[in-house]
Amino acid sequence: MKAFVTGIAGFIGAHVAQHLLDAGWQVCGIDDLSGGRIENVPEGAEFQQLDCNEPLDGVMQSFRPTAVFHLAAYAAEGLSHHIPVFNYQNNVVATANVLGAACRADVEHFVFTSSIAAYGHPESDQPFDEEMLCHPCDPYGIAKLTCEHHIRSVCDYFGGPQFTIFRPHNVFGPKQNIADPYRNVVGIFIRCALERKPFPIFGDGSQTRSFSYIDSVAASIAASPTTKDAANQTFNVGGDHPLSVRELGETLAEIMGVEPEFNFLPPRQEVQHAHADHTKVQSVFPAAFADEVDLRTGLERMVADVRQHPIADPTPCPSAIEIPEKLPPSWS
Numbered sequence: 181m182k183a184f185v186t187g188i189a190g191f192i193g194a195h196v197a198q199h200l201l202d203a204g205w206q207v208c209g210i211d212d213l214s215g216g217r218i219e220n221v222p223e224g225a226e227f228q229q230l231d232c233n234e235p236l237d238g239v240m241q242s243f244r245p246t247a248v249f250h251l252a253a254y255a256a257e258g259l260s261h262h263i264p265v266f267n268y269q270n271n272v273v274a275t276a277n278v279l280g281a282a283c284r285a286d287v288e289h290f291v292f293t294s295s296i297a298a299y300g301h302p303e304s305d306q307p308f309d310e311e312m313l314c315h316p317c318d319p320y321g322i323a324k325l326t327c328e329h330h331i332r333s334v335c336d337y338f339g340g341p342q343f344t345i346f347r348p349h350n351v352f353g354p355k356q357n358i359a360d361p362y363r364n365v366v367g368i369f370i371r372c373a374l375e376r377k378p379f380p381i382f383g384d385g386s387q388t389r390s391f392s393y394i395d396s397v398a399a400s401i402a403a404s405p406t407t408k409d410a411a412n413q414t415f416n417v418g419g420d421h422p423l424s425v426r427e428l429g430e431t432l433a434e435i436m437g438v439e440p441e442f443n444f445l446p447p448r449q450e451v452q453h454a455h456a457d458h459t460k461v462q463s464v465f466p467a468a469f470a471d472e473v474d475l476r477t478g479l480e481r482m483v484a485d486v487r488q489h490p491i492a493d494p495t496p497c498p499s500a501i502e503i504p505e506k507l508p509p510s511w512s
């Protein structure tokens with residue numbers, strides 16, 4: 181079987197590709213390297229540096245994939261308010277382009293990484309489940325939900341390909357970009373610890389997230405085309421244990437042997453508590469969750485991986501700021 185992976189030089193894409201190679205798939209991936217690193221592309225995978233907005237029929241038709249895993253995106257949720265045109269071009273229009281090429285290449289299965297951001301603000305204190313109505317509250321979440329609707333409608337209208345949509349949240353682990361100041365709080369804190377700088381926190385740090393170690397997330401995404409009950413389904417995927425951002429910082433400081441020091445910034449408009457129910461994904465992909473890694477072990481593994489590489493220069497924002505109003509000063 182052949183898998184075409186967009187965003188293969190990124191964090192989740194690289195892990196998904198590795199799972200696919202381990203399972204005997206032939207893998208071809210593309211990435212524009214705007215946020216990923218060429219070193220992330222697993223050995224054994226073919227690679228082309230390509231933007232998902234470019235014509236993809238050539239590469240898709242010569243490789244003839246069985247399944248397409250579309251993971252490329254710029255996933256900076258908070259910043260998306262300030263770069264809406266870029267966000268919709270890179271995350272929505274590009275998805276339509278990848279899916280169109282997949283349809284023309286007669287792909288059997290299309291896998292898409294949406295996000296918990298599709299839900300927006302919680303309407304109760306219950307964790308989000310897949311049946312809840314979505315009310316995304318930022319351009320990134322709106323883009324992800326739009327892609328979900330587009331994928332369902334295309335697959336329904338044309339009678340295929342089958343699709344599986346994942347809504348991950350706060351995923352972390354080895355290979356993650358820790359040099360992007362606009363996203364990945366775990367990576368931002370690790371980098372600050374290495375540089376002996378205080379950890380930046382918007383507000384008082386009481387906002388909670390369930391941080392998710394990469395293994396079970398990547399394993400379930402990779403297994404979806406060959407898992408019968410995953411066809412034409414949507415799954416939340418990620419960790420189950422809420423932690424405040426401040427507690428995350430304290431835990432990381434302890435692991436890295438530094439004093440926890442915080443730089444509290446004015447609060448930004450964001451979801452205060454975001455948690456998802458994972459009953460469905462755990463029942464359809466039990467093997468992916470058999471050896472789930474706990475938060476502390478996951479953080480230790482990520483720190484150990486980061487320490488093996490030189491600290492990269494900050495990743496530039498892939499777009500000019502379109503709306504500077506209300507841009508947090510720390511991002512200017």
Ligand SMILES: NC(=O)c1ccc[n+]([C@@H]2O[C@H](COP(=O)([O-])OP(=O)(O)OC[C@H]3O[C@@H](n4cnc5c(N)ncnc54)[C@H](O)[C@@H]3O)[C@@H](O)[C@H]2O)c1
Nearest residue numbers: 187189190191192212214215216231232252253255350351
């Ligand atoms: N990491 C998380 O916590 C999380 C949570 C929810 C959803 N997701 C989604 O999962 C997917 C993977 O995220 P990630 O954390 O691995 O991010 P990442 O930035 O590490 O990987 C994304 C990759 O896509 C590439 N890319 C971006 N735009 C591109 C384009 N137009 N053409 C080609 N390549 C492009 C980047 O260079 C990068 O290598 C994304 O769709 C993201 O929205 C991630």
